[in-house]
Amino acid sequence: MAKKLRYLEIAQILKTRILQGEFPLGQALPSQKELSEIFNTSVMTTRGALAELEQEGIIHIIHGVGTFVAAPEVHSDTLSLQGFQNEMDRQKMPVTTTVLSVEHHISDPRLCSLFGSSDAQFSALTRLRSIDGTPVIYQKSYVEQQFSAVIEQYSEDRSLYQSFAQTTGTMVTKGKEIMTPVLLPEEAAQALGITEACTAFLSKRISISIHDKVVLYDEAYLPGPYVIMASSRQGKRNTFKYIINKEGTIDSIDSFNDTDLWEDLI
Amino acid sequence: MAKKLRYLEIAQILKTRILQGEFPLGQALPSQKELSEIFNTSVMTTRGALAELEQEGIIHIIHGVGTFVAAPEVHSDTLSLQGFQNEMDRQKMPVTTTVLSVEHHISDPRLCSLFGSSDAQFSALTRLRSIDGTPVIYQKSYVEQQFSAVIEQYSEDRSLYQSFAQTTGTMVTKGKEIMTPVLLPEEAAQALGITEACTAFLSKRISISIHDKVVLYDEAYLPGPYVIMASSRQGKRNTFKYIINKEGTIDSIDSFNDTDLWEDLI
DNA sequence: CAGTGGTCTAGACCACACC
């Protein structure tokens, strides 16, 4: 445990202090020079610690401005929606959300083991995400009953993460997701207004708080006509994003030449 | 262009020299101290340059051993196959490959624009990937006719990247991939020995050489029963891998608790 | 302009791999 690596040690100390609320969400940390004096170390070492925390998504460093405790809006909604609209006006994708249902007192042993909790009850929020009025994603989110207020106080103009942060003061920094190709089940197809048989991505996802606790479980259907995945690799790194294609018609092979699309990957 | 950032400048110089073959594939570069003397700079700066090149996948740094020009086998085959076998013996997944067909003199304007070449002809290699004798992936790879030797000299015990490196002396360091959920087409289903209707990932992928040229185009079908995707996010970073599930039976929700599975993601 | 983060030095010393 005792690594004796100074920068990791400092990172750990800072992390602890942030978790204890010493530096509230969105607030600026002391400057790198100040931190260096505080910890009696050099700037290079301090920067190593901060780089570590930034990679963990806990802080956000802006050149010439400062270092800030990461606000949830920094991480775009986990289903980081990105538009795809023939070459132009990719910027403004009006994503609207509709709440279909709210359920409480759900019991499911698999959810229990997922959340690692004995709290046998869960609440669920079912939503529909639309682009320009066209529904493209059907999503169901589960939280532990004790956090049902997160769902109650959720409003459609912000993400569930923001609601979570505001209600509980906890931020989500990690997630794991599993994707499979499926046929759209009737329930989802109906909600999406799709009548014919349709292939889709089924995404199951857990969101993990800064305290390393599972706080959210999501299941989302992303129908093939509207959603594709784009992935980029360089060296050992790979990264991906979902792309919304409202028209339902892109031949993916052409999109390799669309430089805008790949801009922010890797 | 002239950034005046010393470490990027050094990285650029080293990259050029590597491309010119001054340091052949797999060979060790001079040590960090030597490089620092050569470029008349400090170790910290040299390390910055090397870190840059490592992230680009051009070199491979090993603590206590040395810095090496990256050999293609460092990047596992782009469809980085990872096994999933109830908790144990995940290590040894005997992936075998069968060549189904080799075609030449293929003309396709879309491939031309993809490769950005006027060479109107392409060669194709169709393969079947199997785990323990169970076929799980159907894959078709295209190269420009001028590189048809890569396909001719391909052998089933190594990757196409290795064949490419050996035949042309060029290494692949980047790739872009697009994934969609589809129904397995008859041709692929037949090859995979799947009789019923079956959902699958369709992966279209281009591989880009160190000279920034598209050298390979792949289409692969990864049927849902055998293949799932696992993705992990931390902060702004996200990464994913394909997981082979030979038995065709995992409920993905349980796999969140399988720590081995997520070990190497992020 | 002042204040922030980013780069760079010229060394020293530590951790790891290999013989």
Next chain:
DNA sequence: GTGTGGTCTAGACCACTGT
């Protein structure tokens, strides 16, 4: 052991942002 990469110092100076 020797030789490699990894961390760290105590500053200096550069680049960016906002007033």
